[in-house]
Amino acid sequence: xxxxxxxxxxxxxxxxxxxxxxxxxxxxxxxxxxxxxxxxxxxxxxxxxxxxxxxxxxxxxxxxxxxxxxxxxxxxxxxxxxxxxxxxxxxxxxxxxxxxxxxxxxxxxxxxxxxxxxxxxxxxxxxxxxxxxxxxxxxxxxxxxxxxxxxxxxxxxxxxxxxxxxxxxxxxx
DNA sequence: TCCAATATTATGC
DNA sequence: GCATAATATTGGA
Numbered sequence: 001x002x003x004x005x006x007x008x009x010x011x012x013x014x015x016x017x018x019x020x021x022x023x024x025x026x027x028x029x030x031x032x033x034x035x036x037x038x039x040x041x042x043x044x045x046x047x048x049x050x051x052x053x054x055x056x057x058x059x060x061x062x063x064x065x066x067x068x069x070x071x072x073x074x075x076x077x078x079x080x081x082x083x084x085x086x087x088x089x090x091x092x093x094x095x096x097x098x099x100x101x102x103x104x105x106x107x108x109x110x111x112x113x114x115x116x117x118x119x120x121x122x123x124x125x126x127x128x129x130x131x132x133x134x135x136x137x138x139x140x141x142x143x144x145x146x147x148x149x150x151x152x153x154x155x156x157x158x159x160x161x162x163x164x165x166x167x168x169x170x171x172x173x
Numbered sequence: 174t175c176c177a178a179t180a181t182t183a184t185g186c
Numbered sequence: 187g188c189a190t191a192a193t194a195t196t197g198g199a
Contacts, residue, residue, distance in 0.1 A: 125181080
């Protein structure tokens with residue numbers, strides 16, 4: 001694996017208030033690089049007093065709009081730029097596939113693995129999904145286990161169920 | 174370089 | 187249904 005590690009780049013953390021709580025978006029100079037579910041930590045104000053560059057403010061507006069749509073189960077048409085350079089090649093390949101899953105549709109871990117060309121990499125796919133830095137916008141919640149079973153979710157299974165129900169996806173479990 | 178851990182899946186009991 | 191083996195990738199010792 002060839003991951004070039006640079007000195008810590010500058011980043012900005014900005015909160016997004018939704019009806020489901022306050023999310024926390026993280027930006028690098030290249031784009032959106034992280035999104036956190038509401039928690040005690042995201043309640044604290046992060047971007048207080050720091051100057052926000054104009055492009056990042058624009059990305060953030062887009063992110064906030066997208067997040068509202070995603071939480072409402074509506075399809076997202078336009079994304080802010082993503083900075084996925086923190087992930088490995090394999091992970092970025094998986095995340096790319098996830099972005100292509102239409103709203104209301106689901107894939108199994110095995111199907112994602114087949115898209116990658118290696119049917120046996122199902123387990124690695126699950127691992128890559130768990131490492132997804134931008135849940136909801138990169139719809140890792142649309143990846144289920146076989147037979148429409150829920151599988152797992154890094155942000156908590158309640159979130160996964162809630163998101164899928166709002167998109168009209170029916171689960172077995 | 175090796176080893177344990179994983180958001181899996183297919184198979185056998 | 188539950189236990190188990192097979193399998194790819196990752197991160198840490």
